[in-house]
Amino acid sequence: MTRKTLARLAALSGAAALAAVVAAAGSAAPTKGSAGPIKIGISLSLSGDFSDPGKFAQQGYKLWANTVNAKGGILGRKVQLIIQDDASSPTQAATNYQNFITKNKVDLVFGPFSTLLTAPSAAVANRYGYAFIEPAGGGPAVFDQKLHNVFFTQPAPVVESGDVFAKWIISLPKSVRPKTAAYPALDDPFSSPIADRMRGMLEKAGIKTVYKTIYASETVDMTPIISKIAAAKPDLVVGGTQAGDGYSIVKAMVQAKFSPKFLFLSNGPNSPGEFPSKVGAKNVNGIFSASDWFPQAKTPGNPAFVKAYLKAYGGTAAAIDPGSAEAYAVGQVVEALAARIHSIDNKKVIAALHSGTWPTVEGTLHWNAIGEPQGQELLMEWQGGKLNPVLPAGVATSKPTYPKPGWGK
Amino acid sequence: MHELVQAIILGILVGGIYALMASGLTLVFGIMKVINVAQGALVILAAYLSYALFSHLHIDPFLSILIVTPAMFVLGVAVQLVFVRSLRGPDGSELSLLVTWALALGIEGVLSVIFKTNFRVTSPSYADNSWSIFGYQVSEVRVLAFVASAVLLLALSLLLTRTRFGRAVRATVQNPTAATLLGVDANRVQTLSFGLGVSMAAAAGAVYGVIYPFNPGSHYDLISRLLSIVVLGGLGSLGGAVFAALAMGVIEAIVAVKISPVWSSFSFFVVLITFLLVRPQGIFGVRERVL
Numbered sequence: 001m002t003r004k005t006l007a008r009l010a011a012l013s014g015a016a017a018l019a020a021v022v023a024a025a026g027s028a029a030p031t032k033g034s035a036g037p038i039k040i041g042i043s044l045s046l047s048g049d050f051s052d053p054g055k056f057a058q059q060g061y062k063l064w065a066n067t068v069n070a071k072g073g074i075l076g077r078k079v080q081l082i083i084q085d086d087a088s089s090p091t092q093a094a095t096n097y098q099n100f101i102t103k104n105k106v107d108l109v110f111g112p113f114s115t116l117l118t119a120p121s122a123a124v125a126n127r128y129g130y131a132f133i134e135p136a137g138g139g140p141a142v143f144d145q146k147l148h149n150v151f152f153t154q155p156a157p158v159v160e161s162g163d164v165f166a167k168w169i170i171s172l173p174k175s176v177r178p179k180t181a182a183y184p185a186l187d188d189p190f191s192s193p194i195a196d197r198m199r200g201m202l203e204k205a206g207i208k209t210v211y212k213t214i215y216a217s218e219t220v221d222m223t224p225i226i227s228k229i230a231a232a233k234p235d236l237v238v239g240g241t242q243a244g245d246g247y248s249i250v251k252a253m254v255q256a257k258f259s260p261k262f263l264f265l266s267n268g269p270n271s272p273g274e275f276p277s278k279v280g281a282k283n284v285n286g287i288f289s290a291s292d293w294f295p296q297a298k299t300p301g302n303p304a305f306v307k308a309y310l311k312a313y314g315g316t317a318a319a320i321d322p323g324s325a326e327a328y329a330v331g332q333v334v335e336a337l338a339a340r341i342h343s344i345d346n347k348k349v350i351a352a353l354h355s356g357t358w359p360t361v362e363g364t365l366h367w368n369a370i371g372e373p374q375g376q377e378l379l380m381e382w383q384g385g386k387l388n389p390v391l392p393a394g395v396a397t398s399k400p401t402y403p404k405p406g407w408g409k
Numbered sequence: 410m411h412e413l414v415q416a417i418i419l420g421i422l423v424g425g426i427y428a429l430m431a432s433g434l435t436l437v438f439g440i441m442k443v444i445n446v447a448q449g450a451l452v453i454l455a456a457y458l459s460y461a462l463f464s465h466l467h468i469d470p471f472l473s474i475l476i477v478t479p480a481m482f483v484l485g486v487a488v489q490l491v492f493v494r495s496l497r498g499p500d501g502s503e504l505s506l507l508v509t510w511a512l513a514l515g516i517e518g519v520l521s522v523i524f525k526t527n528f529r530v531t532s533p534s535y536a537d538n539s540w541s542i543f544g545y546q547v548s549e550v551r552v553l554a555f556v557a558s559a560v561l562l563l564a565l566s567l568l569l570t571r572t573r574f575g576r577a578v579r580a581t582v583q584n585p586t587a588a589t590l591l592g593v594d595a596n597r598v599q600t601l602s603f604g605l606g607v608s609m610a611a612a613a614g615a616v617y618g619v620i621y622p623f624n625p626g627s628h629y630d631l632i633s634r635l636l637s638i639v640v641l642g643g644l645g646s647l648g649g650a651v652f653a654a655l656a657m658g659v660i661e662a663i664v665a666v667k668i669s670p671v672w673s674s675f676s677f678f679v680v681l682i683t684f685l686l687v688r689p690q691g692i693f694g695v696r697e698r699v700l
Contacts, residue, residue: 049626052526187671215670218630220621221423224665224673227415227546244528244622251530251622254537255548278530278622280537407537 037080038073038344040065041100043112043121048088053323054113057135058083060327061110063305063312068331074338086112093117097124107344108133110330113323115139115158115190122150131349132371133333135326139189143370149346150371151353153329154292155363157372158190161290162198162238164379164391165264168400169236170205176402178235178262182211184225184249185240194266195240202236210234215245222248223255230258239265247278254283254407261403264288270380272387273319284382286404291380293322293362294389296397300359301332329360363395415545416662422548424658425555426613426620430631431638431650432562433609439582439645440602443493443505448610449632450513455481455614456623457520460531470531471553474561474615478608485607488512489600513628520625528622536619554616561612562651565605569647578602582645634677641681643694652692656680 042061045054065079073079082104086093093112100106101124109125111118111134118137125132126149133151134142138158142150156163169177181202185195192214203209210232215225226249229237237260239249246268253259269275269289276284293299295306295317305328306317336359338344341352357366365373379391381400390400434448445451458477462468468476492512496504530536538549569575580588581598589595617623638657642649657677665673684692 049526051521184670213670216674218633218674219670220627220630221419221661223419223423223548224416224662225670227419228412228666230546231412244624247528247530247622251537255539256546257539257541274527277532278528280532283537 035077037078038075038108039080039082039104039106040108040110041082041084041097041104041106042110043084043086043093043096043100043117045088045093045113045117046083046085048086050088050113050117053136053321054088056321056323057113057327059309059313060135060324060329061331063308063324064328064331066312067304067308068335074335075342075344082106086117088113088117090117090120094120094124097121101125101128101130108334108346108349110327111135111137115141118142119145122147125149129350130346131353133330133353135330136323140193141189143372146370148354148369148371149350151333151365151367152371152373153326153333153360153362153365154377155365155373155375156292156377159193159197161266161377162194162264163201164376165238165288165290166198166201168379168391169202169207169262172402178207180208180210180232180234181236181238182229182232182234182260183209183238183240184212184222184229185214186242186245187214187216188240188242191240191242191266193240195238198238198264202238207236214240217245219245220248222252225249226252226256226258230256234260236260236262237264239263239268241265242267243271243274244268247275250279250283250287254280257407259404259406262288263404266290269382270387273321275382275387276385280408281385282408284385285409286401287382288390288400289380289387290377291322291387291389292377293325294378294380294387295320297361297363297389297395299361299363299395302361305361325361329362329365332360333358333365411544412666413663416666417659418545418547419551420659420662421655422551422555422658423662424655425558426616427634427638427657428651428654429558429561430610430613430617431635431642431654432565432647433606433613434635435639435642435645435647435650436565436578436609437603437606438639440578441493441599442502443496443509443603444502444636445509445603445606446506446632446636447488447509447513447516448606448635449628449630450516451481451485451607451610452614452617452631453623453625453628454516454520455611456531456618457524457529457614458611459615460529460618463531463533469533470615470619471557474557474612477615478611481611482604482608485604486600488607489603493603494596494600513632517625517628524625526624526626528624529618530622531618533619550616550619554620557616558613561609562647565609566647568605574598574601637677637681639691641684641691643691646691646693649691649693 044058045051065081069078084096086096100109109130112121113136115137118134119141122132126147132149135153138152138154183195183199185192211229246265269287270291309320341348357364363375367373378389380387381390388398389396430452437443437445455477459470459473462473463470492508535549540547577593577598580593638653639650642653660677661673664676
């Protein structure tokens with residue numbers, strides 16, 4: 001061993017010792033106690049691919065914290081959000097939650113944006129016995145882990161988004177019910193399973209499948225797929241879509257002059273602020289989609305949420321992204337918990353959330369053992385240039401209409 | 410048969426636009442052996458510029474080519490002077506990959522901050538129109554985009570074959586040392602050609618935004634396609650790039666209709682790999698001789 005190597009080893013061991021001291025000091029410093037604010041750790045995608053939806057969630061979380069603090073906080077303590085950017089990376093999100101729990105000693109953690117980041121983060125929280133109430137991880141990857149600490153604050157899991165539409169189609173009188181259907185779907189865990197599930201329900205009801213395909217996410221041109229569908233002339237087209245491909249499908253249909261009697265796209269048309277500008281405002285009417293929230297909903301606390309949102313961030317009610325409502329709902333669940341069990345102890349929180357119903361802007365929620373909400377999504381339809389909830393009947397503001405008018409009408 | 414003809418029409422129209430994008434890439438490689446992996450990001454940047462001109466100043470996207478193209482030419486010249494020119498020596502090509510990749514990520518970042526990550530579409534009033542010709546639906550904007558691409562490619566071709574600058578470019582492609590000895594200012598040729606390459610991306614971007622929804626991350630898919638096109642066509646060959654782009658458009662459309670959209674992107678790569686096994690220099694490429 002040369003002198004140089006020895007010197008390097010010494011330097012390394014010195015650095016390691018220093019790191020150990022710093023870590024020990026870090027872990028000893030903040031202690032969890034009942035005094036002081038309630039600290040809540042949240043990893044959010046404030047940069048990277050999910051930065052837009054990440055910011056919507058941040059707005060919802062902050063709005064809830066400000067609202068609840070204005071009322072004096074929870075259990076007599078103010079709420080303090082500790083928000084860390086995860087740059088849309090699942091690894092960084094998991095690291096952030098690890099740090100919130102072990103270093104910041106937070107009292108609670110709230111979920112990040114999207115299933116991709118929620119799945120590993122929920123597992124970290126589960127390891128430390130923390131409840132994971134989350135607004136945006138509704139895909140199978142989250143529920144397949146079968147964790148008992150997960151609670152998804154939307155009315156239904158993503159894969160069931162199209163159920164309300166499929167059931168409505170089946171309920172139509174035979175004379176007007178579509179006889180044939182086509183199912184284009186994006187090769188993505190949030191898209192093709194929705195279309196597959198709907199196809200299963202509709203085929204069982206006797207609606208013949210004349211075309212089905214999945215396409216890769218790099219497919220920018222939908223024209224070949226639509227020309228194939230147009231040739232098969234289905235009465236109904238069900239698209240398992242995300243935003244960009246959803247827009248492309250509609251544009252390609254318009255250019256191909258093919259307008260089916262019924263058109264459902266799982267995502268794309270459900271963005272009221274985006275969809276008309278992408279496909280042309282005159283082409284939206286009669287298109288169905290799924291959603292979990294709308295501004296006029298009479299759900300618990302929703303009018304107050306909309307009012308507070310507009311006061312804090314401006315804009316119009318129609319332009320509020322459901323992502324903000326979903327995050328706000330997470331806070332509402334905690335508020336209801338505190339009122340009901342007078343505790344925010346994670347063990348008690350998990351036990352309490354597995355029973356009873358919980359009022360939120362997303363509706364009154366209840367979950368099964370693995371955190372899947374047991375309600376149903378809203379069926380939305382573009383009518384007269386507006387996106388209206390048309391089912392379920394209790395919350396709808398108008399009835400579904402059919403057949404879809406031609407393009408430009 | 411109807412499906413097949415419709416697919417071929419679509420494929421040719423789409424291929425024309427890709428040809429325009431790829432022309433800049435292959436030109437720059439031919440002249441300075443720089444693989445500009447920012448070409449896709451530059452296309453998307455131009456799509457945003459054209460989108461901004463349309464949504465704020467109501468300038469027609471096809472008309473905006475006249476504004477976006479010269480502006481991006483200046484940008485291209487600046488990029489070449491600041492970042493690319495200094496990359497000389499035996500590692501120049503590899504380093505240029507890194508530098509242009511950094512440029513692509515930089516453009517993506519700036520666009521994400523300014524325009525957010527939502528999808529955008531430039532939608533002039535005629536965006537949805539299509540003609541029915543013998544029962545085939547032909548989209549007006551796609552035909553316009555194809556015609557614009559064809560005109561620009563023809564202009565580029567004339568520039569390279571009929572002008573003094575074009576002769577200098579071709580001389581530099583064939584033998585840079587000999588061209589310099591004969592009085593060609595290689596530095597000037599390289600800078601202007603880089604600008605020209607970027608302006609081709611710009612023109613293509615202006616029309617791309619009318620046809621497809623795009624966001625700042627759209628350049629990843631684009632660059633993989635463009636690189637495949639120029640490799641199949643033969644690196645540095647303009648005619649090869651045009652031929653390969655049209656082939657790509659047609660192959661993908663036929664496979665999407667006749668087999669499945671799942672295999673349409675993949676099918677082009679199968680053709681590419683098969684072709685390269687037989688003819689490694691690409692369709693129009695010239696096999697390099699090592700002395």
